[in-house]
Amino acid sequence: LGADPGPELTSLHAELLEGEPSPARPADALAAYERARRTLAESLGADPGPELTSLHAELLEAPPARPTEATRPAEGSRPAEGNLRPRLTSFVGREPELALIRDDLGASRLVTLTGPGGTGKTRLAEQAAAGSEAAAWLVELAPLDHAEAVPGAVVSALGLRETILLPQAGQAPGHDDPTARLVEDLSRRPDTLLVLDNCEHVIDGAAHLAETLLTRCPRLRILATSREPLGVPGEAVRPVEPLPPVPAHRLFAERARTVRPDFDPDADPEAVAEICRRLDGLPLAIELAAARLRVLTPRQIADRLDDRFRLLTSGSRTVLPRQQTLRAVVDWSWDLLDETERAVLRRASVFAGGWDLAAAQAVCGATDDLAALVDKSLVNAVPAPDGTGMRYRMLETIHEYAAERAAETPEVLREAADAHTGYYRELARRAEPRVRSREQLPWIGRLETELDNIRAVLRRTTTPPTADEVAAAELALSMGWFWWLRNYRTEGAAWGLAVAELAPAAADESDPRYWPRLHLDLLRFFLLSDASPREGLDNPVVQDRLVQLRKAFEAGGPESARFPGLLWPFTTFFTDTPALMRESIDAVVANCRLHGDAWATGVALMFRTHMAIDTPGGFAGIDDDLAELRELGRRVGDRWMRAQVASVAAEAAMMRGLPEQARPAYEEALQLAREVGAHHEAPFLITRVAELAYRSGDLDSAEKSLAEASSEADRYRVGDATAYIHALLATIALDRDEPATARALREEAVAVAVRGPLPPHFAALLDALGARITAAESGPLAGLRAMADALRTAAAECTEIVLAHLAGRAAQFLGDLDEHALAVRVLAAATAWRAGIPRSVPEQAMEESVTARARDVLTPESYEAESSAGSALTPAEVPPLLDEVTEG
Structure with a gap:
């Protein structure tokens, strides 16, 4: 031989x-x-x-x-054990899985690795077997075409002859039962590990043989790979998941270097990450994608993954045909399904992301076939995060394949799509009032979980030929408060626009689409007013529509006493009629008391209290509104409303100089906002806590809180909070005598803030900050000139406490210019405007400095005269006095 x-x-x-x-x-x-x-x-x-x-x-x-x-035999020689073949490529990752599989083999004599095609089950099984102390034999079942051939395949893999050369006692000559041959051989062997690879298409034969051998061969263990469990008693099933991102990226890079030795994964890491993510971490798909680097860049590959079955066709010529292309891998699984299972998979293709059992019953019908798809690794089932049951999902590759197959049966696809649309419309309709109640947390979580499916319905109902304006508008309105609360504001506005573009707005109330469309347009502009300020809102067409909305809703009635209709006063911010805001909100409060529920009344009151703090004379009546709000918040149970009440109470306490009341209220508001997932609120509230620390003179604590607020603002893309954070950091930098840092921070704050309509008080504070920086860099005269302009602008719209802050800083500049008499007069005006509200620690230090220097120069009589004259000044009278100094 x-x-x-x-x-x-x-x-x-x-x-x-x-x-x-x-x-x-x-x-x-x-x-x-x-x-x-x-x-x-x-x-x-x-x-x-x-x-x-x-x-x-x-x-x-x-x-x-x-x-x-x-x-003669060489000393120490031993026979070769097993038939595992060396691989020509590296084994990447999977260290935790290998350890678990080996533990499973120690505890169970049958371990089955399950998972969809392409997850690397065979390679993982071989790697696990290679580390076994037992002789390991690989039995490749993929070439078989019927279950009865399984024993013969094992006989061949073990190298046993199909006929017995020397019959044992009691055996008839010509005995050729392969199962008996295996039992005879394996029962006498030392520890042996059989790897039964690719059992899914001969599952019955593999299961029967495994059970027979394990019961009669005590030193045998079996490691099987299959797209579904064998179902043998004592079987340990180990699902093989796709690769996590890090090993998936490494696999792509290693395989890429075999076709392009100079490949650098860091040259376009975003494209590599997208490829691995969109290919679900499937090793086979990643290897096929890497092979395309012969002719494409990573970005070109990533951009073509919507047509992945045509793209990924360059597999090894030496592997089985069904492993040479991505489509062939999935075709293999499809061919193993019966017709009812295929029908369920087609219907399930309408889901996006995952779905629960109730959704499966509504869209797919009976769930027995869904369970079969789970068993066959075409659908994954995992416990829902909230513990309410199982969630089902398909890998993106399987989903795309199922969608292609569904397109082959248009009627089935249409029925499934209609059922999907109906189910999620009803889910959102039921959720809408509950996300504003004490039941809100599980319902908010449910909408968050089903967001991909809701997006799929919105896409279907806003895209011809399946567009349905009524269905789309209803769903968008049901989702409106959720979008606002969870900071999906830009996305929500985009869906509102998509609905609006389906057809012109209804002309009057005779059209059933009239009020839904008014509500939807108002919701869209409201979402845009915060999430993307001024973007498109100053367009003349939009301005006309805003006026139409205000006129429709300001008449009152039930439509103006529910969300989003009750928000109509915000339109005055964009139609050059801001003076109407207070009057409009008072009208909304009265209308909600008459036609609305407790939540609507609470929201109207909440808007009124927020506005009151930021407008002149606003503290009148605020305590009564806060008391009613606390009662409504307890009755409704909405954590967002309770957070807003606590926030308003805290802000009022801070503006009144009561930090011991403000801090716990802000902390309560922050806790409630986080509970409900109102991520847009948290950066503001943390910054308010930082402002309290600053006002008390604790700059280090203030900076620490601002760092936390900045991190959350970046994480949740809350731009207007970033402006507030940078402004406060600039103020601290000035107090630390770092004007260059302060200027850079203020410029960042302004760059963010000017993207939308600035609240008057914040614009005034930015102006005052700019004046202080100018004084630090160019002297007090230049600073005083800028502060005079800031006071002039703020006098008409800002609260007395804000005006007092600006006047106090102007007094400081006057003192620096040795204009001590006028400094005392302006400082006295600021004190009068405060109406007994104490100054912060930094303001108190500034006031003491101005007073001390003035008393050193002025006689007591002169000092008192100036102070008395200043106490009678109005905000409009102070800027001309400053102009006399700057222009003299």
Whole structure:
């Protein structure tokens, strides 16, 4: 044969030369022969054939001549064990899975690796088997076409002959049962591990054989790979998940370097990440994608993954045909399904993301076939995060394939899409009032979980030929408060626009679309007013529509007493009639008391209290509104409303100089906002806590809180909070005598703030900050000039406490200019405007400095005269006094 027969047969040969074998020797000789034959079979790639068989028979009948020294076995040699073949590519990742599989094999004699095609089950099984102390034998079942062939495939893989050469006692000559042969052989072997690879299409045969062998061969263990469990008693099932991002990226990079040795994954990490993510971390798909680097860049590959089945077709020519392209891998799974399972998979293609059991029943019908798809690894089932049941989902690759198959049956697809639309419209309709109640947390979580499906329905109902304006508008309005609360404001506005573009607005109330469309347009502009200020809102067409909305809703009635209709006063911000705001909100409060529920009344009151703090004379009546709001918040149970009440109470306390009341209220508001997931609110509230620390003189604590607020603002993209944060950081930098840092921070704050309509008080504070920076860089005269302009602008719209802050800083500049008499007068005006509200620690230090310097220069009588004159000044009278200094 041109090869050494191996140590086992050589040893047997030597023993036979030394004497006649005992009666028990033929069986032992046969076993030794079989082991030697397997060794040769592995080395030669074929059965040793009749020549060696004949030699074996001759050895047992008559000893041949004594062997030469060259035929004796080498010391320490041992037979080869198993048939695992070395791989030509590296094994990437999977260290945790390998450890778990080996633990499973220690605890169970049958372990099945399950998962969809392309997850790397075979490679993982081989790697796990290679580390086993037992002899490991790989049995490839993929080429089989019927379950009855499984035992014969195992016989062939083990190198056992299909017919028995030397029958055992009690066996009839010609016995050729492969299962019996396996039991006979494996029951006498030492520890052995069989790897039954690709069992899914011959699952019954693999299961029956596994159970038979395990019950009769006590030293045997089986590691199987299949797209569904074997279902044998004692089986341990280990699902093989797709690769996580880090090993997936590494696999792509390693395979990429085999086709492009100079490949650098860091040259376009975003494209590599997108490829691995969109291919679900499937090793086979990633390897096929890497092979395309011969002709495409990573970005070009990523951009073409919507047509992945045509793109990923460059597999190895030496693997099975079903592993050479991505489509062939999934075709293999499809071909194993029966018609009812295929119908369920087609219908399930209308889902986006995951779905629960109720949705499956509504869209797919009976769930038995869904369970079969889970068993066959085409649908994944995992416990829902909230513990309410199981969630089902398909890998993106499987989903795309199922969608292609669904397109082949348009009627089935249409029915499934209609059922999907109906189910999620009803879900959102039921959720809408509950996300504003004490039941809100589970309902908010449910909408968050189903967001991909809701988006799919909105896309379907706003895209011809399946567009449905009524369905789309209803769903968008049901989602409106959720979008606002959870900071999906830009997205919500975009869906509102998509609905608006389906058809012109209804002309009057005779059209059933009239009020829904008014509500939807108002919701869209409201979402845009905060999420993307001024973007498109100054367009003349939009301005006309805003006026139409205000006129429709300001008449009052039930439509103006529910969300979003009750928000109509905000339109005055964009139609050049801001003076109407207070009057408009008072009208909304009265209308909600008459036609609205407790939540609507609470929201109207909440808007009024927020506005009151920021307008002149606004504290009048605020305590009564806050008391009613607390009662409404307790009754409704909405954490967002309660957070707003606490926030308003805190702001009022801070403006009144009562930090001991403001801090716990802000902390309560922050806790409630976080509970409900109102991420847009948290950065503001944390910044307010920082402002309290600043007002108390604790700059270090203020900076620490601002760092936390900045992190949350970046995370949730809350731009207007960023402006507030930078303004306060600039103020701290000034107090630390770092004007250059302060200017840079203020410029960042202005750059963010000017993207939308600035609240008057914040614009005034930015102006005052700019004046202080100018004074630090260019002297007090330049600073005073800028502060005079800031006071002039703020006098008409800002609260007395804001005006007092600006006047106090102007007094400081006057003192620096040795204008001590006027400094005392302006400081007295600021004190009068405060109406007994104490100054912050920084303001108190500034006031003490101005007073001390003035008393050193002025006589007591002059000081008192200036102070008395200043107490009578109005905000409009102060800027001209400052102009006399700057222009003199």
